Amino acid sequence: MRVYVPLTLSGLAEAYKTGELGAGPLLAYAVTPALREWYLSDDIEELEYAALNRAVLASLRLLAADPGAARRRVVVAVDVADGAAVADPDRALDPSALGEVRVTGTVRLAKAAAVHVDSDDAEEDVTAAADALEAADAGDDDAQFVVDGAEDHELLWYATQEIPNLVGLGG
Numbered sequence: 001m002r003v004y005v006p007l008t009l010s011g012l013a014e015a016y017k018t019g020e021l022g023a024g025p026l027l028a029y030a031v032t033p034a035l036r037e038w039y040l041s042d043d044i045e046e047l048e049y050a051a052l053n054r055a056v057l058a059s060l061r062l063l064a065a066d067p068g069a070a071r072r073r074v075v076v077a078v079d080v081a082d083g084a085a086v087a088d089p090d091r092a093l094d095p096s097a098l099g100e101v102r103v104t105g106t107v108r109l110a111k112a113a114a115v116h117v118d119s120d121d122a123e124e125d126v127t128a129a130a131d132a133l134e135a136a137d138a139g140d141d142d143a144q145f146v147v148d149g150a151e152d153h154e155l156l157w158y159a160t161q162e163i164p165n166l167v168g169l170g171g
Contacts, residue, residue: 002048002113003028003085003103004055005076008062008069009117012076013167015109021076025102028078029055032087035099052077052116054099056155060147064130071127072118073155078111115158117166122153 005021005028015021031047039050052075059073084103091097118126129150135143158166 001030001080001082001085002051003030003078003080003101004052005078005103005107006055006058006062007074007076008059008066009072009074009167010066010069011062012074012115012117012163015076016163016167019109021078021107021109021112023106025104026107027058028085028101028103029058029099030085030087030101032099032101034087034097038095038098051099052155053151056116056151060126060129060133060150063126064133071123071130072120073122073126073150074118075116075155076109077113077116078107079113080107080111109160109163112160115160115163115166116155117158118153119156122150125150125153 005026007015007021029051031044031051035050035054036047039047041047041050055075056073059075063069063071063073080103084105085101086104087101088097091100129147132140132143132146136147
């Protein structure tokens with residue numbers, strides 16, 4: 001099963017150093033029954049993209065909570081065993097939890113299929129979105145507009161071999 005793990009660049013650097021994304025339960029996003037129902041689609045690529053975008057928003061939340069982190073959203077796509085990722089049935093109807101899963105056990109970075117990271121030119125909009133997130137969550141339409149502005153930036157795809165260069169450890 002493919003899951004999308006939200007991180008920051010510093011979180012990715014730590015994962016690169018330790019060789020793992022963390023020990024479970026680890027928050028991630030995947031194509032869950034609730035996500036399928038909400039998107040009303042049978043197209044697996046479309047559903048995977050929706051799960052990725054849920055993880056992108058979660059990465060923005062990590063940035064909002066860590067003012068010192070580089071203002072680039074990061075999502076690692078990882079393949080885990082089918083039973084390793086489980087949706088919380090108590091949160092199945094919560095719109096903010098669409099696609100959310102908990103991954104049990106240690107998630108090795110070696111299982112990553114790809115890394116998705118904002119380009120440098122997204123930093124200004126991502127910074128503004130992270131700063132506006134709390135107000136957007138409280139219902140401020142102007143703040144939501146700012147948060148939505150970050151969504152105009154598609155994350156770039158990187159092979160796992162490029163992680164050292166992404167986190168500043170490459171030669």
